[in-house]
Amino acid sequence: MTALKPRIGIIGTGAIGGFYGVMLARAGYDVHFLLRSEYDVVRQNGLQVNSALHGALHLDAVQAYRSAADMPKCDWLLVGAKSTSNPELAPLIVEAAGEDAKVVVLQNGLGIEEGLRQVLPSNIHLMGGLCFICAHRSALGVVEHQALGGVNLGYHSGPAETQEQQQALVEAGVVMFRAAGVDSSAAINLAQARWQKLVWNMPYNGLSVLLDAGTAPLMSNPDSRALVRSIMLEACGAAAACGYPVPDVLVDRMMKSTDHMPNYLPSMYHDHVHGRPLELDAIYAAPLAAAAAAGFAMPKTEALYQTLCFISARADR
Amino acid sequence: MTALKPRIGIIGTGAIGGFYGVMLARAGYDVHFLLRSEYDVVRQNGLQVNSALHGALHLDAVQAYRSAADMPKCDWLLVGAKSTSNPELAPLIVEAAGEDAKVVVLQNGLGIEEGLRQVLPSNIHLMGGLCFICAHRSALGVVEHQALGGVNLGYHSGPAETQEQQQALVEAGVVMFRAAGVDSSAAINLAQARWQKLVWNMPYNGLSVLLDAGTAPLMSNPDSRALVRSIMLEACGAAAACGYPVPDVLVDRMMKSTDHMPNYLPSMYHDHVHGRPLELDAIYAAPLAAAAAAGFAMPKTEALYQTLCFISARADR
Numbered sequence: 077m078t079a080l081k082p083r084i085g086i087i088g089t090g091a092i093g094g095f096y097g098v099m100l101a102r103a104g105y106d107v108h109f110l111l112r113s114e115y116d117v118v119r120q121n122g123l124q125v126n127s128a129l130h131g132a133l134h135l136d137a138v139q140a141y142r143s144a145a146d147m148p149k150c151d152w153l154l155v156g157a158k159s160t161s162n163p164e165l166a167p168l169i170v171e172a173a174g175e176d177a178k179v180v181v182l183q184n185g186l187g188i189e190e191g192l193r194q195v196l197p198s199n200i201h202l203m204g205g206l207c208f209i210c211a212h213r214s215a216l217g218v219v220e221h222q223a224l225g226g227v228n229l230g231y232h233s234g235p236a237e238t239q240e241q242q243q244a245l246v247e248a249g250v251v252m253f254r255a256a257g258v259d260s261s262a263a264i265n266l267a268q269a270r271w272q273k274l275v276w277n278m279p280y281n282g283l284s285v286l287l288d289a290g291t292a293p294l295m296s297n298p299d300s301r302a303l304v305r306s307i308m309l310e311a312c313g314a315a316a317a318c319g320y321p322v323p324d325v326l327v328d329r330m331m332k333s334t335d336h337m338p339n340y341l342p343s344m345y346h347d348h349v350h351g352r353p354l355e356l357d358a359i360y361a362a363p364l365a366a367a368a369a370a371g372f373a374m375p376k377t378e379a380l381y382q383t384l385c386f387i388s389a390r391a392d393r
Numbered sequence: 394m395t396a397l398k399p400r401i402g403i404i405g406t407g408a409i410g411g412f413y414g415v416m417l418a419r420a421g422y423d424v425h426f427l428l429r430s431e432y433d434v435v436r437q438n439g440l441q442v443n444s445a446l447h448g449a450l451h452l453d454a455v456q457a458y459r460s461a462a463d464m465p466k467c468d469w470l471l472v473g474a475k476s477t478s479n480p481e482l483a484p485l486i487v488e489a490a491g492e493d494a495k496v497v498v499l500q501n502g503l504g505i506e507e508g509l510r511q512v513l514p515s516n517i518h519l520m521g522g523l524c525f526i527c528a529h530r531s532a533l534g535v536v537e538h539q540a541l542g543g544v545n546l547g548y549h550s551g552p553a554e555t556q557e558q559q560q561a562l563v564e565a566g567v568v569m570f571r572a573a574g575v576d577s578s579a580a581i582n583l584a585q586a587r588w589q590k591l592v593w594n595m596p597y598n599g600l601s602v603l604l605d606a607g608t609a610p611l612m613s614n615p616d617s618r619a620l621v622r623s624i625m626l627e628a629c630g631a632a633a634a635c636g637y638p639v640p641d642v643l644v645d646r647m648m649k650s651t652d653h654m655p656n657y658l659p660s661m662y663h664d665h666v667h668g669r670p671l672e673l674d675a676i677y678a679a680p681l682a683a684a685a686a687a688g689f690a691m692p693k694t695e696a697l698y699q700t701l702c703f704i705s706a707r708a709d710r
Contacts, residue, residue, distance in 0.1 A: 286603065287703055299702035306696070375692035379623070385616035386604055 081105050082252065085150035085172045087165055088157025089114055089123070091211040091343070092182050094219040096154055096227070096258065098125045098135045103256035108139045108147050110168060115142050117216040126214075127221035128338070130257070149174035152252070154205070159183040159191075160353040166195040173200050178245060180205045180229065184277050184343075185358025186270055186366060189232040201234035201245055204266045206273045210340045222338050226259035230266030271315035272322045276330050277359050279307035281344035282380045285354065285387060292339035295331075303376065305331060310374040314363060317372035354388050356381065398422050399569065402467035402489045404482060405474025406431055406440070408528040408660070409499050411536040413471055413544070413575065415442045415452045420573035425456045425464050427485060432459050434533040443531075444538035445655070447574070466491035469569070471522070476500040476508075477670040483512040490517050495562060497522045497546065501594050501660075502675025503587055503683060506549040518551035518562055521583045523590045525576075527657045539655050543576035547583030588632035589639045593647050594676050596624035598661035599697045602671065602704060609656035612648075620693065622648065627691040631680060634689035671705050673698065 083106045086097040093109070101107040111118055118140050125133040141147045150172050157165055159181075169179055169192075179196065181188050182205040189202050196202060206229075210222035229249045231242035246262045253260035263269035283294055283304065294300045308327045315322050334340075347354050360381040367374050400423045403414040410426070418424040428435055435457050442450040458464045467489050474482055476498075486496055486509075496513065498505050499522040506519050513519060523546075527539035546566045548559035563579045570577035580586035600611055600621065611617045625644045632639050651657075664671050677698040684691050 283700075287700060289703070289707075293707070294703075297703045297706055299699040299706070303696055303699040303703075306692075375623075376696040379620055379693040379696045382616040382620040383600075383604060386606070386611075386614045386620075389614055389616075390606075390610070 082151035083108070083148060083174070084252075085110065085147055085153045087153055087155045087169055087172065088161070089118070090156050090158075091213045091219050092207055092209070093154060093156025094123055094213065094217070095125055095127075095209065095211050095221055095225070096156070096182070096253075096256075098123050098133055098219070099130075099256040099258055100252070101135050102133060105252070105256065106139075108141060108150060108172075110141050110144055110147060110172065112142075114216045115140055121217055124218045125221055126218070128223060129221065129225065144168035144171035147172045149177075151177060152249070153177055153179045155179065155181045155183065157183075158347065158352065159185055159188055159355050159358040162188070162192055163195075166192060170196060170200070175199070176235065177201065178203055178249065180249060182207050182227070183355075183358065184273060184281075185355060186274070186362035188270075188358055189266070193233055199235055201236060202232040203246065203249065204230050204232055204263075204270065205249075206230075206263065206269050210337060212341065212343070212346050222340060224337075226261070227253050228261050228263045228269055229253075230263035230269050232266055265320065268315070268320040268322070271311070271318065271320045271363075272326065274359065274363055275308050275311040275315070275322060275326055276334075277342070278311045278363070278377055278380075279304040280334070280340075281342045281355075281359055282384050284342050284345035285348045286380065286383055290339040290341045290345070291334050291337055295335055306376045307380065310377045311363070314367035314370070314372050314374055317370040318366050319370075348387070348391070351391060354384060356384055356388060360384065399468035400425070400465060400491070401569075402427065402464055402470045404470055404472045404486055404489065405478070406435070407473055407475075408530045408536050409524055409526070410471060410473025411440055411530065411534075412442055412444075412526065412528050412538055412542070413473070413499070413570075413573075415440050415450055415536070416447075416573040416575055417569070418452050419450060422569070422573065423456075425458065425467060425489075427458050427461055427464060427489065429459075431533045432457055438534055441535045442538055443535070445540060446538065446542065461485035461488035464489045466494075468494060469566070470494055470496045472496065472498045472500065474500075475664070475669065476502055476505055476672050476675040479505070479509055480512075483509060487513060487517070492516070493518065493552065495520055495566065497566065499524050499544070500672075500675065501590060501598075502672060503591070503679035505587075505675055506583070510550055516552055518553060519549040520563065520566065521547050521549055521580075521587065522566075523547075523580065523586050527654060529658065529660070529663050539657060541654075543578070544570050545578050545580045545586055546570075547580035547586050549583055582637065585632070585637040585639070588628070588635065588637045588680075589643065591676065591680055592625050592628040592632070592639060592643055593651075594659070595628045595680070595694055595697075596621040597651070597657075598659045598672075598676055599701050601659050601662035602665045603697065603700055607656040607658045607662070608651050608654055612652055623693045624697065627694045628680070631684035631687070631689050631691055634687040635683050636687075665704070665708070668708060671701060673701055673705060677701065
């Protein structure tokens with residue numbers, strides 16, 4: 077039987093892992109952080125979240141680890157690292173996972189769970205978490221939380237075989253996040269939820285890199301605004317062609333909510349300026365391939381992806 | 394009757410006007426240059442063309458003018474300035490034009506002649522010239538000529554009413570350029586020739602600005618190369634939809650000839666880095682509008698245009 081307050085491991089701290097880990101730890105959960113570049117700083121200074129919604133949060137005594145082998149076995153593992161590092165992270169996830177562990181990948185894009193599933197043992201529950209949050213890391217161990225913060229959870233695969241069992245695990249995750257003051261809901265269908273998230277990610281992540289601009293300038297210029305909208309519509313069309321139709325009102329709602337956000341630089345922008353790999357496979361290549369397989373063309377999205385491939389290849393030289 | 398060697402006026406020197414003006418002057422034509430920013434330097438130092446094909450060419454005693462009113466009346470006027478300055482140039486063209494003058498606009502894009510025609514008196518012949526040349530201005534009065542150099546001419550409008558009269562004037566221009574060592578042909582149809590030129594201009598001009606890259610890196614990266622090709626194919630489709638089909642082999646031929654060019658930074662790149670207006674109307678907006686009116690979509694080209702509008706608007710601030 078699991079303890080009342082399950083033990084949570086955070087794999088890859090960064091902005092996402094740092095924010096949710098600090099929120100959960102402050103709510104009394106037993107949270108353990110696997111860190112790489114941030115280890116020394118976090119051991120010494122703790123974790124800091126400067127939140128526009130919750131004020132300045134500080135976690136002093138961080139249970140930090142350099143190695144997954146040193147971590148206690150966790151009931152939940154939240155993977156906040158970039159999807160580009162999943163191949164290297166998989167063995168660490170396995171190492172930190174307790175019996176019947178629930179692994180929640182808090183990453184964007186398609187094909188995330190399918191890639192991880194192949195390297196996780198069958199006794200591990202794999203779930204996807206779609207984060208609706210404006211946050212970025214401003215320094216080692218320091219997260220700036222600008223707006224929003226919700227997480228929608230969906231079950232992907234693992235020992236839970238019936239819909240009821242899967243739903244119960246998703247609900248347990250929802251309850252855990254909500255108990256930490258984080259808005260959370262169960263996604264009826266994880267694949268549909270991933271497509272729905274892509275409708276936002278596909279325009280803004282790529283255009284922020286290509287045009288060196290946050291959401292505010294992209295939305296205030298009529299031409300880039302029209303391009304954002306076109307790419308959102310292509311993503312909706314692709315989702316429907318792939319069998320995961322999204323609500324008709326989604327594009328207008330996302331445009332409107334982005335208008336009301338502070339000027340936000342998506343994660344791909346930060347990855348680009350810091351010379352980190354861009355999540356092009358998960359956010360662009362996989363959905364473009366899925367759309368193409370379903371016979372649906374996404375020409376503006378593809379043009380954006382092609383320019384990003386050029387930029388990414390140049391950065392690698 | 395015109396003199397054996399007609400008098401030629403160059404309106405807007407830059408790379409295009411400078412190169413052709415120097416070539417014509419060296420061939421013994423009576424060439425007069427209307428200059429703005431370059432006037433003092435050219436008066437003092439002459440015009441220099443560093444040509445990969447013809448060696449270092451220098452024109453010492455340049456017949457240079459600050460004002461069109463000071464120029465002698467010319468038989469031919471070659472307009473090498475940016476299409477963005479045509480509204481201000483039109484009265485100067487009229488001022489420098491002799492009786493039955495032939496005005497040749499050496500500019501890229503659609504709608505060029507239509508715009509100028511409205512402000513030129515009906516006794517002036519208006520022609521279009523499509524330049525196939527890699528050249529740029531490296532300093533005031535100095536042109537770097539990297540490759541190619543041909544000019545294809547077509548009659549647009551004016552007092553020549555019959556096909557024969559128009560053809561005779563085009564041939565006279567072709568003979569003039571050829572006498573100056575410049576490859577030149579008559580374009581059967583000016584609008585078709587303009588579309589054909591756009592097939593090259595639409596991908597390379599815009600992508601050079603967007604990706605800060607010349608033709609060589611754009612062609613060597615497989616993703617940007619595929620994007621170049623897609624945009625070329627959209628331009629071919631638009632040309633056909635507008636009633637000006639281009640040869641099927643054009644895209645392959647252009648890709649191949651670009652592969653064999655030195656790394657070339659198109660004029661829009663130079664305009665961008667020097668903070669000059671981009672020729673977005675002539676090279677993108679007008680062809681996109683023509684294609685849309687013909688019911689043909691150019692989504693990748695439109696996406697490129699929209700990003701360029703964003704970049705251009707930001708540069709204007």
